[in-house]
Amino acid sequence: MADTTHTTPPDRGGGGGRPDLATEVFVTHRNLLFTVAYELLGSAADAEDVLQETWLRWTGVDLDTVRDQRAYLIRITTRRALDRLRALGRRKESYVGPWLPEPLLTAPDVAEDIELAEHISMAMLLVLETLLPIERAVFVLREVFDLEYEEIADAVGRTPAAVRQLAYRARSHVAARRPRGNVSAEDTRNALTAFQRAVDTGDLQHLLDILAPDVVFLGDGGGIARAALTPIVGAEAVAAVLAAGLVNLAARTPEPAHINGHPALLLHIDGRIDTVLALRLDDGLVTGLYSVRNPGKLTRLQCETILRR
Numbered sequence: 001m002a003d004t005t006h007t008t009p010p011d012r013g014g015g016g017g018r019p020d021l022a023t024e025v026f027v028t029h030r031n032l033l034f035t036v037a038y039e040l041l042g043s044a045a046d047a048e049d050v051l052q053e054t055w056l057r058w059t060g061v062d063l064d065t066v067r068d069q070r071a072y073l074i075r076i077t078t079r080r081a082l083d084r085l086r087a088l089g090r091r092k093e094s095y096v097g098p099w100l101p102e103p104l105l106t107a108p109d110v111a112e113d114i115e116l117a118e119h120i121s122m123a124m125l126l127v128l129e130t131l132l133p134i135e136r137a138v139f140v141l142r143e144v145f146d147l148e149y150e151e152i153a154d155a156v157g158r159t160p161a162a163v164r165q166l167a168y169r170a171r172s173h174v175a176a177r178r179p180r181g182n183v184s185a186e187d188t189r190n191a192l193t194a195f196q197r198a199v200d201t202g203d204l205q206h207l208l209d210i211l212a213p214d215v216v217f218l219g220d221g222g223g224i225a226r227a228a229l230t231p232i233v234g235a236e237a238v239a240a241v242l243a244a245g246l247v248n249l250a251a252r253t254p255e256p257a258h259i260n261g262h263p264a265l266l267l268h269i270d271g272r273i274d275t276v277l278a279l280r281l282d283d284g285l286v287t288g289l290y291s292v293r294n295p296g297k298l299t300r301l302q303c304e305t306i307l308r309r
Helices: 021-041 044-058 071-095 107-113 113-119 122-128 135-142 147-157 162-176 185-201 206-211 235-244 246-250
Strands: 211-220 253-259 264-270 272-282 285-292
Touching: 021 071, 021 113, 021 135, 021 285, 071 107, 071 135, 071 147, 107 113, 107 162, 107 253, 107 285, 113 122, 113 135, 122 135, 122 272, 122 285, 135 147, 135 162, 147 162, 185 206, 185 264, 185 272, 206 211, 206 235
Parallel strands: 211 285
Antiparallel strands: 253 264, 264 272, 272 285
Protein backbone atom coordinates (compact mmCIF):
# COMPACT_ATOMS: atom_id res chain seq x y z
CA MET A 1 0.00 0.00 0.00
CA ALA A 2 1.39 3.38 -0.94
CA ASP A 3 1.96 6.06 1.70
CA THR A 4 -0.97 8.49 1.76
CA THR A 5 0.20 10.63 4.66
CA HIS A 6 2.11 13.15 2.56
CA THR A 7 1.13 16.80 2.46
CA THR A 8 -1.13 17.34 -0.57
CA PRO A 9 -1.31 20.67 -2.37
CA PRO A 10 -4.75 22.24 -2.19
CA ASP A 11 -7.03 22.21 -5.22
CA ARG A 12 -6.79 25.71 -6.66
CA GLY A 13 -8.54 24.88 -9.91
CA GLY A 14 -11.81 26.72 -9.36
CA GLY A 15 -15.29 25.28 -9.84
CA GLY A 16 -14.32 22.46 -12.17
CA GLY A 17 -12.37 20.63 -9.47
CA ARG A 18 -9.34 20.19 -11.76
CA PRO A 19 -6.03 21.28 -10.23
CA ASP A 20 -4.27 24.19 -11.89
CA LEU A 21 -0.96 23.79 -13.71
CA ALA A 22 1.20 24.61 -10.67
CA THR A 23 -0.52 21.88 -8.65
CA GLU A 24 -0.28 19.35 -11.47
CA VAL A 25 3.44 19.96 -11.92
CA PHE A 26 4.12 19.74 -8.19
CA VAL A 27 2.14 16.52 -7.79
CA THR A 28 3.91 15.02 -10.81
CA HIS A 29 7.32 15.59 -9.21
CA ARG A 30 6.32 15.14 -5.59
CA ASN A 31 7.87 11.69 -5.00
CA LEU A 32 11.09 12.84 -6.66
CA LEU A 33 11.24 15.96 -4.47
CA PHE A 34 10.59 13.92 -1.34
CA THR A 35 13.43 11.58 -2.31
CA VAL A 36 15.80 14.54 -2.81
CA ALA A 37 14.89 16.00 0.59
CA TYR A 38 15.12 12.64 2.36
CA GLU A 39 18.51 11.89 0.78
CA LEU A 40 19.79 15.22 2.08
CA LEU A 41 18.26 14.98 5.56
CA GLY A 42 17.84 11.32 6.47
CA SER A 43 14.57 12.32 8.12
CA ALA A 44 11.16 11.79 6.56
CA ALA A 45 9.51 14.26 8.93
CA ASP A 46 11.95 17.00 7.96
CA ALA A 47 11.64 16.06 4.29
CA GLU A 48 7.87 16.54 4.52
CA ASP A 49 8.40 19.99 6.06
CA VAL A 50 10.76 20.85 3.22
CA LEU A 51 8.14 19.79 0.67
CA GLN A 52 5.56 22.02 2.33
CA GLU A 53 8.00 24.95 2.12
CA THR A 54 8.73 24.08 -1.50
CA TRP A 55 5.03 24.03 -2.33
CA LEU A 56 4.46 27.44 -0.72
CA ARG A 57 7.39 28.89 -2.66
CA TRP A 58 6.22 27.21 -5.89
CA THR A 59 2.73 28.76 -5.67
CA GLY A 60 4.29 32.22 -6.00
CA VAL A 61 6.32 31.42 -9.12
CA ASP A 62 5.34 32.75 -12.54
CA LEU A 63 5.41 29.50 -14.53
CA ASP A 64 5.83 31.39 -17.80
CA THR A 65 9.35 32.26 -16.65
CA VAL A 66 10.30 28.66 -15.79
CA ARG A 67 12.16 26.83 -18.55
CA ASP A 68 12.68 23.50 -16.74
CA GLN A 69 10.01 22.84 -14.09
CA ARG A 70 11.70 19.74 -12.67
CA ALA A 71 15.05 21.48 -12.23
CA TYR A 72 13.36 24.55 -10.74
CA LEU A 73 11.49 22.47 -8.15
CA ILE A 74 14.64 20.52 -7.27
CA ARG A 75 16.45 23.84 -6.80
CA ILE A 76 13.80 25.10 -4.36
CA THR A 77 13.78 21.79 -2.48
CA THR A 78 17.58 21.67 -2.26
CA ARG A 79 17.84 25.19 -0.88
CA ARG A 80 15.18 24.54 1.75
CA ALA A 81 16.77 21.20 2.65
CA LEU A 82 20.21 22.79 3.03
CA ASP A 83 18.82 25.33 5.49
CA ARG A 84 17.15 22.54 7.45
CA LEU A 85 20.21 20.29 7.24
CA ARG A 86 22.30 22.88 9.04
CA ALA A 87 19.65 23.21 11.75
CA LEU A 88 19.37 19.43 11.97
CA GLY A 89 23.11 19.25 12.60
CA ARG A 90 22.67 21.42 15.68
CA ARG A 91 19.83 19.18 16.91
CA LYS A 92 21.99 16.09 16.51
CA GLU A 93 24.61 17.59 18.81
CA SER A 94 22.16 17.27 21.72
CA TYR A 95 20.65 13.95 20.58
CA VAL A 96 20.77 11.19 23.20
CA GLY A 97 22.96 8.36 21.90
CA PRO A 98 23.79 7.60 18.26
CA TRP A 99 21.60 9.22 15.59
CA LEU A 100 20.39 6.94 12.79
CA PRO A 101 18.38 7.89 9.70
CA GLU A 102 14.62 7.47 9.87
CA PRO A 103 13.85 4.08 8.28
CA LEU A 104 11.32 3.93 5.45
CA LEU A 105 9.22 0.98 4.36
CA THR A 106 9.80 0.80 0.61
CA ALA A 107 8.25 -1.26 -2.16
CA PRO A 108 10.33 -4.15 -3.57
CA ASP A 109 10.60 -2.33 -6.91
CA VAL A 110 12.89 0.25 -5.30
CA ALA A 111 15.52 -2.47 -5.03
CA GLU A 112 15.33 -2.91 -8.80
CA ASP A 113 16.87 0.55 -9.21
CA ILE A 114 20.24 -0.59 -7.89
CA GLU A 115 21.78 2.87 -7.80
CA LEU A 116 18.86 4.44 -5.93
CA ALA A 117 18.67 1.52 -3.50
CA GLU A 118 22.37 1.85 -2.75
CA HIS A 119 22.14 5.55 -2.02
CA ILE A 120 19.09 5.35 0.25
CA SER A 121 20.41 2.42 2.28
CA MET A 122 20.97 3.02 5.98
CA ALA A 123 24.67 2.37 5.47
CA MET A 124 25.02 4.96 2.70
CA LEU A 125 22.94 7.57 4.52
CA LEU A 126 25.34 7.23 7.43
CA VAL A 127 28.26 7.77 5.05
CA LEU A 128 26.55 10.91 3.73
CA GLU A 129 26.31 12.15 7.31
CA THR A 130 30.10 12.53 7.28
CA LEU A 131 29.95 15.13 4.47
CA LEU A 132 29.55 18.86 4.87
CA PRO A 133 25.98 19.96 4.03
CA ILE A 134 26.93 21.53 0.69
CA GLU A 135 29.10 18.52 -0.22
CA ARG A 136 26.17 16.23 0.54
CA ALA A 137 23.85 18.30 -1.65
CA VAL A 138 26.28 18.33 -4.56
CA PHE A 139 26.97 14.60 -4.26
CA VAL A 140 23.30 13.65 -4.10
CA LEU A 141 22.22 15.89 -6.97
CA ARG A 142 25.06 14.70 -9.19
CA GLU A 143 25.45 11.02 -8.32
CA VAL A 144 21.85 10.10 -7.55
CA PHE A 145 19.77 12.48 -9.67
CA ASP A 146 22.29 13.09 -12.46
CA LEU A 147 21.89 16.87 -12.59
CA GLU A 148 24.32 18.89 -14.68
CA TYR A 149 26.92 20.95 -12.85
CA GLU A 150 25.26 24.18 -14.00
CA GLU A 151 21.92 23.06 -12.53
CA ILE A 152 23.57 22.10 -9.26
CA ALA A 153 25.36 25.44 -9.15
CA ASP A 154 21.99 27.21 -9.36
CA ALA A 155 20.64 25.02 -6.55
CA VAL A 156 23.50 25.50 -4.09
CA GLY A 157 24.57 29.04 -4.97
CA ARG A 158 28.07 28.23 -6.18
CA THR A 159 29.82 28.50 -9.53
CA PRO A 160 29.96 25.42 -11.80
CA ALA A 161 33.72 25.27 -11.27
CA ALA A 162 33.27 25.25 -7.48
CA VAL A 163 30.60 22.58 -7.79
CA ARG A 164 32.96 20.37 -9.78
CA GLN A 165 35.53 20.64 -6.99
CA LEU A 166 32.92 19.90 -4.35
CA ALA A 167 31.71 16.89 -6.33
CA TYR A 168 35.24 15.52 -6.68
CA ARG A 169 35.94 15.96 -2.96
CA ALA A 170 32.61 14.38 -1.98
CA ARG A 171 33.07 11.40 -4.32
CA SER A 172 36.53 10.72 -2.92
CA HIS A 173 35.25 10.98 0.64
CA VAL A 174 32.29 8.65 -0.01
CA ALA A 175 34.36 6.16 -2.02
CA ALA A 176 36.63 5.61 0.98
CA ARG A 177 33.68 4.88 3.28
CA ARG A 178 30.87 3.36 1.22
CA PRO A 179 30.04 -0.36 1.33
CA ARG A 180 32.45 -2.36 -0.80
CA GLY A 181 30.60 -3.58 -3.87
CA ASN A 182 26.91 -4.17 -4.44
CA VAL A 183 25.29 -6.59 -2.01
CA SER A 184 22.49 -8.76 -3.32
CA ALA A 185 19.14 -8.97 -1.58
CA GLU A 186 19.75 -12.71 -1.15
CA ASP A 187 23.01 -12.09 0.75
CA THR A 188 21.26 -9.64 3.05
CA ARG A 189 18.37 -12.03 3.67
CA ASN A 190 20.84 -14.83 4.48
CA ALA A 191 22.58 -12.62 7.03
CA LEU A 192 19.24 -11.69 8.58
CA THR A 193 18.28 -15.36 8.71
CA ALA A 194 21.53 -16.17 10.51
CA PHE A 195 20.85 -13.37 12.97
CA GLN A 196 17.33 -14.63 13.59
CA ARG A 197 18.60 -18.19 14.03
CA ALA A 198 20.99 -16.99 16.71
CA VAL A 199 18.13 -15.23 18.49
CA ASP A 200 15.85 -18.26 18.25
CA THR A 201 18.45 -20.78 19.42
CA GLY A 202 20.62 -18.64 21.69
CA ASP A 203 23.65 -19.92 19.76
CA LEU A 204 25.92 -16.92 19.35
CA GLN A 205 28.35 -18.88 17.21
CA HIS A 206 25.94 -18.31 14.32
CA LEU A 207 26.40 -14.59 14.86
CA LEU A 208 30.16 -14.74 15.25
CA ASP A 209 30.33 -16.60 11.95
CA ILE A 210 28.85 -13.64 10.06
CA LEU A 211 30.17 -10.68 12.08
CA ALA A 212 33.25 -8.90 10.73
CA PRO A 213 36.05 -8.41 13.31
CA ASP A 214 35.47 -4.65 13.20
CA VAL A 215 31.67 -4.74 13.10
CA VAL A 216 29.90 -1.70 14.57
CA PHE A 217 26.55 -1.84 16.35
CA LEU A 218 24.54 1.39 16.54
CA GLY A 219 21.34 1.65 18.51
CA ASP A 220 19.04 4.66 18.22
CA GLY A 221 16.59 5.07 21.07
CA GLY A 222 16.61 8.86 21.08
CA GLY A 223 16.57 8.89 24.88
CA ILE A 224 13.05 7.41 24.76
CA ALA A 225 13.56 3.70 24.11
CA ARG A 226 16.32 1.62 25.64
CA ALA A 227 19.41 1.52 23.39
CA ALA A 228 23.19 1.56 23.61
CA LEU A 229 24.32 5.15 24.17
CA THR A 230 27.63 4.68 22.37
CA PRO A 231 28.71 2.63 19.34
CA ILE A 232 29.69 -0.97 20.13
CA VAL A 233 32.73 -2.04 18.12
CA GLY A 234 34.17 -5.50 17.50
CA ALA A 235 32.61 -8.92 16.93
CA GLU A 236 32.99 -10.16 20.50
CA ALA A 237 31.69 -6.93 22.01
CA VAL A 238 28.71 -6.83 19.66
CA ALA A 239 27.96 -10.52 20.27
CA ALA A 240 28.10 -9.89 24.03
CA VAL A 241 25.66 -6.98 23.76
CA LEU A 242 23.30 -9.09 21.68
CA ALA A 243 23.67 -12.02 24.09
CA ALA A 244 22.59 -9.77 26.95
CA GLY A 245 19.47 -8.93 25.00
CA LEU A 246 18.69 -12.30 23.44
CA VAL A 247 15.82 -13.01 25.84
CA ASN A 248 14.17 -9.68 25.01
CA LEU A 249 14.93 -10.08 21.32
CA ALA A 250 13.34 -13.51 21.29
CA ALA A 251 10.12 -11.96 22.63
CA ARG A 252 9.87 -9.68 19.59
CA THR A 253 8.04 -11.15 16.61
CA PRO A 254 10.21 -10.67 13.50
CA GLU A 255 8.77 -9.61 10.16
CA PRO A 256 10.88 -9.43 6.99
CA ALA A 257 10.49 -6.10 5.20
CA HIS A 258 12.13 -3.88 2.63
CA ILE A 259 13.60 -0.94 4.51
CA ASN A 260 15.26 1.79 2.44
CA GLY A 261 15.38 -0.52 -0.54
CA HIS A 262 17.00 -3.47 1.26
CA PRO A 263 15.84 -6.50 3.23
CA ALA A 264 15.59 -5.83 6.97
CA LEU A 265 13.65 -7.00 10.01
CA LEU A 266 10.76 -5.33 11.79
CA LEU A 267 10.56 -6.57 15.38
CA HIS A 268 7.10 -6.43 16.96
CA ILE A 269 5.94 -6.48 20.57
CA ASP A 270 2.22 -6.90 21.24
CA GLY A 271 1.44 -6.12 17.61
CA ARG A 272 3.36 -2.84 17.40
CA ILE A 273 6.70 -2.20 15.73
CA ASP A 274 9.35 -1.96 18.43
CA THR A 275 12.60 -2.08 16.44
CA VAL A 276 13.91 -1.85 12.89
CA LEU A 277 17.06 -3.88 12.35
CA ALA A 278 19.13 -3.18 9.24
CA LEU A 279 22.55 -4.49 8.20
CA ARG A 280 25.59 -3.37 6.32
CA LEU A 281 27.45 -6.14 4.53
CA ASP A 282 30.99 -6.03 3.16
CA ASP A 283 32.70 -9.01 1.55
CA GLY A 284 30.05 -11.38 2.90
CA LEU A 285 30.33 -10.28 6.53
CA VAL A 286 28.19 -7.95 8.63
CA THR A 287 30.17 -4.75 9.24
CA GLY A 288 27.27 -2.70 10.55
CA LEU A 289 24.19 -3.47 12.65
CA TYR A 290 21.67 -0.63 12.90
CA SER A 291 18.87 -0.84 15.43
CA VAL A 292 16.29 1.98 15.34
CA ARG A 293 14.01 2.02 18.40
CA ASN A 294 13.17 5.72 18.77
CA PRO A 295 9.33 5.64 18.50
CA GLY A 296 9.35 8.99 16.69
CA LYS A 297 11.28 7.36 13.84
CA LEU A 298 8.95 4.37 13.48
CA THR A 299 5.78 6.23 12.53
CA ARG A 300 5.99 5.76 8.73
CA LEU A 301 6.31 1.99 8.74
CA GLN A 302 2.62 1.13 8.33
CA CYS A 303 2.59 2.16 4.66
CA GLU A 304 5.16 2.09 1.88
CA THR A 305 6.89 5.34 0.98
CA ILE A 306 7.29 5.91 -2.76
CA LEU A 307 10.80 7.00 -3.71
CA ARG A 308 11.69 8.07 -7.23
CA ARG A 309 14.57 9.58 -9.20
